[in-house]
Amino acid sequence: MxxxxxxxxxxxxxxxxxxxxxxxxxxxxxxxxxxxxxxxxxxxxxxxxxxxxxxxxxxxxxxxxxxxxxxxxxxxxxxxxxxxxxxxxxxxxxxxxxxxxxxxxxxxxxxxxxxxxxxxxxxxxxxxxxxxxxxxxxxxxxxxxxxxxxxxxxxxxxxxxxxxxxxxxxxxxxxxxxxxxxxxxxETIPKEHLFYQMFLNVLRAHLKKEKIEISQDTLEKVKKTLSHITDQTIIAKSQIIEGASVRPRLRIMAExxxxxxxxxxxxxxxxxxxxxxxxxxxxxxxxxxxxxxxxxxxxxxxxxxxxxxxxxxxxxx
Known part of the structure; x- marks a missing residue:
């Protein structure tokens, strides 16, 4: 080879x-x-x-x-x-x-x-x-x-x-x-899976902090929706937000x-x-x-x- x-x-x-x-x-x-x-x-x-x-x-x-x-x-x-x-x-x-x-x-x-x-x-x-x-x-x-x-x-x-x-x-x-x-x-799991799980963890942490409870059925629907957030090329792009004078951009770091x-x-x-x-x-x-x-x-x-x-x-x- x-x-x-x-x-x-x-x-x-x-x-x-x-x-x-x-x-x-x-x-x-x-x-x-x-x-x-x-x-x-x-x-x-x-x-x-x-x-x-x-x-x-x-x-x-x-x-x-x-x-x-x-x-x-x-x-x-x-x-x-x-x-x-x-x-x-x-x-x-x-x-x-x-x-x-x-x-x-x-x-x-x-x-x-x-x-x-x-x-x-x-x-x-x-x-x-x-x-x-x-x-x-x-x-x-x-x-x-x-x-x-x-x-x-x-x-x-x-x-x-x-x-x-x-x-x-x-x-x-x-x-x-x-x-x-x-x-x-x-890379022990596909990065696409890693991305949506990261956003799901952020959501769970906020729900816990605000002491908000949602049904398991709703959570499953949210998980299914977030599972489509898989493309780093989209995640990393600068975003245009209506009314905003800045274009926020996510920079993903890893430890x-x-x-x-x-x-x-x-x-x-x-x-x-x-x-x-x-x-x-x-x-x-x-x-x-x-x-x-x-x-x-x-x-x-x-x-x-x-x-x-x-x-x-x-x-x-």
Missing amino acids: PIIDAARLFIRLATNLKKGTINLHSPLEEFVIRKCGDDLAYIDNRKDAKQIYGFDFWSNLSVDQLKNQGIEKRILYSESQQFPDFLFKVKKHGERYIDGSLIELKDSKGGNIASFNSTIPTKYKSLEEIDVINGNNLVSRIAKVMDGELALDERYFKFERRCFYLVRTHKGSKKVKVSIVDGSFF VHSEGNPHGKFYPEITESSFNLILQASPQVKKLEKELLTLIPEIEVFSIFHKRNGEHRVFQL
């Missing part, structure tokens, strides 16, 4: 960790930019990429070329503060898109994973969804430029891209752990449950001072396992079992 973006990143980082050119306390941005910079279709902090890490994201394109494609000079070397932090270039396998994964960084000095701001961690996201989350199309515009002719296909913006999260906990201490985590580890933290107490196999790739178990991952063991014989491979989402394979250095 083709080696997926996350596995390619793991191989390069593991190789450099062994060489000592980086360590588990190096900036997470450096992990990605120095080792995979040429494979990226989007870098959020292009300013630091150039000034700190010496990587010019636009090196193969002139200012005039970029201007003609709608990329203004002011954003060339800036930090856009958009989601995600990184996006890999897409490839095609026959007529099918592959790769193009997104990488979001999560860095924490404690044992908990840093909160997810403005987005729900999932296994897949399309550029179309990313644009709605951000409230603009900057990420997709830049990615389209970098992906060139491959971005001309009408399926490009709807292509479901794998989501991976480069997570570090206990930053700066001997307890440090770093992992590339499959989005499946966090990781302790059982959804691969660095937490439920998964003692993820040891301190380790670097890990964590993927949901599948026949494809089984094939990938053989390739990774050939390339990095020192890694340990084992399973951890997520209470809510089953077996995940861990590749640990």
Whole structure:
């Protein structure tokens, strides 16, 4: 099977960790930019990429070329503060898109994973969804430029891209752990179900606070109605309210449950001072396992079992 973006990143980082050119306390941005910079279709902090890490994201394109494609000079070397932090270039396998994964960084000095701001961690996201989350199309515009002719296909913006999260906990201490985590580890129920349950919980909390009782029949009707609130692209859009001079917009944040933290107490196999790739178990991952063991014989491979989402394979250095 083709080696997926996350596995390619793991191989390069593991190789450099062994060489000592980086360590588990190096900036997470450096992990990605120095080792995979040429494979990226989007870098959020292009300013630091150039000034700190010496990587010019636009090196193969002139200012005039970029201007003609709608990329203004002011954003060339800036930090856009958009989601995600990184996006890999897409490839095609026959007529099918592959790769193009997104990488979001999560860095924490404690044992908990840093909160997810403005987005729900999932296994897949399309550029179309990313644009709605951000409230603009900057990420997709830049990615389209970098992906060139491959971005001309009408399926490009709807292509479901794998989501991976480069997570570090206990930053700066001997307890440090770093992992590339499959989005499946966090998405234990469909996000569509998560959204309407969230609104239902808000309603229940208000009813309890106001000491309002409604019949079970009415509650079931409300639940059925709320169950249609499933599309984050609609939820995240700015709303036009009659008579209002502002356009309210919901920004959804998420915190990781302790059982959804691969660095937490439920998964003692993820040891301190380790670097890990964590993927949901599948026949494809089984094939990938053989390739990774050939390339990095020192890694340990084992399973951890997520209470809510089953077996995940861990590749640990």
